[in-house]
Amino acid sequence: MQPNNRDELQEPTDGDDTLSKSSQDALLEVEKRFDVLLGLSADSYWEQDENFRYTKVLGNGSNFAGSKPEDFLGKTRWELPAPEDDHTDWEExxxxxxxxEIFSNLEFKRTDTSGKTIWVATSGVPMFDPVGNFTGYQGTSRNITARKATEAELRASEERLQLAFDVAKIGFFELDVMTDQLTLENREFKLLNLPAENAxxxxxxxxxxxxxxxxxxxNETARYIIENxxxxxxxxxxxxxxxxxxxxQASCGPRGSGDGGAIAQIIGVNIDITRRKETEIALDRSxxxxxxxxxxxxxxxxxxxxxxxxxxxQHAQTQTMLTASQRLDSIGQLAGGIAHDSNNLLSIILxxxxxxxxxxxxxEAREMIEDAQAAATSGADLNQRLLGFARKQNLAPVRLQVGAHVLxxxxxxxxxxxxxVxxxxxxxxxxxxxxxxxSELTNALVNLAVNARDAMSDGGFLHxxxxxxxxxxNGGQKDRSADRTDYVEIAVTDTGAGMPADVLEKAFDPFFTTKEQGKGTGLGLSSVYGxxxxxxxxxxxxxxxxxxxTVRIYLPRALEADKPKTTTQISTEILAAEGELILVVEDELNVRATTVKRLEHFGYQVIEASTGLEAIKILQDGGPIKLVFSDIVMPGGMNGYHLAEWMRNHVPNIKILLTSGYDDPDQENGNHDFQVLRKPHSMEDLARELRNVLNN
Structure with missing residues (x-):
């Protein structure tokens, strides 16, 4: 049993035979050793009475509160000065x-004389007298203020570290290479979205x-760590x-060794780099x-x-083609005008x-007249080809099956x-x-075929x-109507000598030819162009x-809405006149005079007008006029089509037959169904057309 108070250890008296001299010496020796130990220890030794008040405080640790040992005597532990923020519950x-009961490492806060907070850790055991009565507690106390400060600093550092790991989304792991078990820190489960059922x-x-x-x-990373x-x-x-x-991103390395020096564990951290990778991927994609x-x-x-x-x-080519087209148009206008005047002259002659x-x-005289008629007819054919180039010939379009016609x-x-060939x-x-x-399509193909044949002096292929x-x-040509985008291409190709650029540029010009004199008129390609x-x-x-x-002709596709102009079938009725009255409208005096002579020869009665307006005045005056025979191209602002339209609206019972050296599209009022007799015409053609119109 330990003593209640070291002061009770006294020298033995002569009459005290309880302790021998040797025992007393031993106790004194123990006491000296105890004092040495207290002097060396950072702890203090203390004793308390049965009311838990300090009765003794010894050792270097007695100044843990900045007070003298005697300042503790008579006070309980919870009666010592404490900081204001101390809320320790002493009841337990x-x-x-x-x-x-024995207690160990009880930690509590107190203040020293300067008011500074001191942390104390104390442990104690109960004391009993020889008969078992409780006499108090004895124990030790230690100033742990420095340790507490260090622990607080470590906790703060750990909290900062944990916060940094949380913010950086870093988790720890450890892989046991021997057992194939992976130990994950709690944050790792959250990082990897794994159920945290087991660490x-x-x-x-x-x-x-x-x-x-x-x-x-x-797997390759794990093998690398183990092997290297x-x-x-x-x-x-x-x-x-x-x-x-x-x-x-896993950053890891080896730790420790198993038997034979093998790697036992792989430890490391996992970092969530999703945002970085997404940024990198997005950056790579960008x-x-x-x-x-x-x-x-x-x-x-x-x-x-x-x-x-x-x-x-293409623009340069188009400009070249436009220039050529404008030149051809100008030449065409000139050719058309010449052909018109020439046809009028030929009409008088014929x-x-x-x-x-x-x-x-x-x-002999009749033979000379027939020769003159043949020459005039040849001139008329030449004029027709000129009009074809000038695009002012009278066409009779019908719906054609291209394949059958070409073949x-x-x-x-x-x-x-x-x-x-x-x-x-x-x-x-x-x-x-x-x-x-x-007939004009056939003529065009024949013209092209003849040109091709002439270009192949030693024979060849004609495709x-x-x-x-x-x-x-439309191949860069002049604009057409919007509904003309479908064409049929007819191409004529030869394997002949070909043409140099300067010749090709003039290929469509009328009267231009590279053939020997007397072997070509120079109107073949011109008429095809027209x-x-x-x-x-x-x-x-x-x-x-x-x-x-290669010459390519592009002709528009026939549409359902197309109503081709067709010529009326020639009547088989007798050509003799029955004395009908005919109004002749012609601005050219000589042409008009010749026409009048022809009609009178047939037995018709004839009256004359030099313009369309003059003809209208005659028609308005009345009279038994059966038919009007009118030229198309006339001065005065009214052409033959205008006159015909006026007659259809005002004197529909009077027949109309038109005639012209060429049919000028610029003077035509859209489509028409009027019968047109081309100049120059023979007396037989004139008589037949007059009867045809009058009878139909």
Whole structure:
């Protein structure tokens, strides 16, 4: 049993035989040793009475509150000075003391004489007398203020570290290489979206959450650490329960060794790098998009440059074609005017020759008249070709099946073209119909075939092809109506000498020819050009010296709305007149006089007018006029079509027959169904048309 108070240890008296001299010496020796230990220890020794008040305080640790040991005597532990913020609940400790229980490392705060907070840790055991009565407590106390400060600093540092880890989304892990068990820190479960049921899971189970494309790289990282005993890192994807992807960077290395020096654990941290990877991916995507955009921009610039170059070339070509077209138009206007005046002259010549022939009986004289008539007729044919170039000839368009018509023309050519020229025809299936004058189309093909034949002096191939053709720009030609985008292309190609550029430029000019004198008029291509233009089509020509020439005619596709102009069938009625009164309207005096002579010869009664307005005045005056025979092209602002329209509206019972050296589209009021007799015409043609109109 320990003594209650060291002061009770006294020297033995002579009469005290309880303790021997040797025992007393031993106790004194123990006491000295105890004092030495207290002097060396940072702890203080204390004793309390049965009311838990200090009765003794010894040792260096007695100044833990900055007070003298005697300042504690007579006070309980909870009566010592405490800081204002101390809210220690002493009830449980008092109850423990009341039960005389041992207590250990009880920590509490007190203040020293300067008011500074002091942390104290104390431990105590109960004391009992020889008969077992409780006499108090004895124990030790230690000033732990420095330790508490260190612990607080460590906690703050750990809290800061934990906060940094939380903010950075860093989690710790440890992989036991021997057992294949993976230990995860709590934050790791949240980071990886794993259920925090157990801090340890198998490495195999963990890998089930890794993206299948990344498992091998993770395994390779683990092998590298084990084989090289060196830290490294790896980036991989974890699949969340909702299917989303989380990117993780694992930085890890070896720790410890198993038997034989093998690596026992791999430890490391996982960092959530999802946002960084998403940023990198987005940045890579933006870079790629920018690169693609730059490439696209470069491609677009290159494409646009090529387009502009092509457009410039096309513009230059179009300008050249426009200039040529304008030149041809000017030449056409001139040719048309010449042909018109020439036809009027030929009408006078032919008319008077025919009248003279009726009165001449001398065979030699009649032969001379017939020669003159033949020459005049040839002149009329020449004028017709000029009018074809000028696009002012009278056409009789009908709906044509291109394939049948072209093949029919090919059969005609096979009988007339030289044997050393082989004709090859190719017609596209399901080729569209066109609306065109069949005889003029035949003439155009014959003209082109003859030119091709002449270009192949040593023979060769003549290709005639027809196909459907769609065009928005009409090959750079002059604009057509919006509904004319479908054409039929008829191409005539030879393997002849070809034409140089200076010749090609003038190919459509009338009277231009490279043939020897007397072997060509120079109107072949000109008339084909005029036929195509007047038929609402266009024409192209390509030629290479030494390779040959291709001429392509484009004629518009026949539409349901197309109503082709057709000529009335010639009546088989007798041509003799019955004395009907005819009004002749012609501004050319000599032409009008010749016409009057012809009509009177037939037995008609005739009255005359020089203009359309004059004719209207005569018609308004009344009279038994049965038919008006009028020229189309007349001065005074009213042409033959205008007069015909007026008659249809005001004197519909009077018949109308028009005539002209050429049919000028600029003076025509849209489509018409009036009968037109082309100048110059024979007396027989005139008589037949007059009877045809009068009888029908």
């Amino acid at each position: 400790h008092e109850a423990m003391l009341a039960r005389h 340890t899971i198998s490495w195999t189970s963990y890998k089930e959450n890794i993206h299948s494309d990344d498992v091998e790289s993770v 005993r060196s830290p490294t890192s790896v980036e991989y994807r974890v699949i969340n329960p909702d299917g989303s992807i989380r990117w993780v 870079r790629q998009e920018l690169a693609d955009l730059n490439q696209t921009l470069e491609d677009r610039v290159a494409t646009r440059t090529a387009e502009l170059k092509s457009e410039a070339e 008319g008077n020759l025919e009248l003279a022939a009726l009165k001449v009986t001398d065979p 029919g023309t090919v059969r005609l050519l096979e009988r007339t073209i030289r044997e050393d 082989r004709i090859v025809a190719k017609i596209e299936r399901n080729i569209w119909d066109i609306v065109a004058d069949p 005639i092809e027809a196909r459907n053709y769609k065009s928005e720009s 036929f195509a233009e007047q038929s609402s089509g266009f024409i192209k020509i390509d030629s290479q010296v030494g390779e040959g020439t």
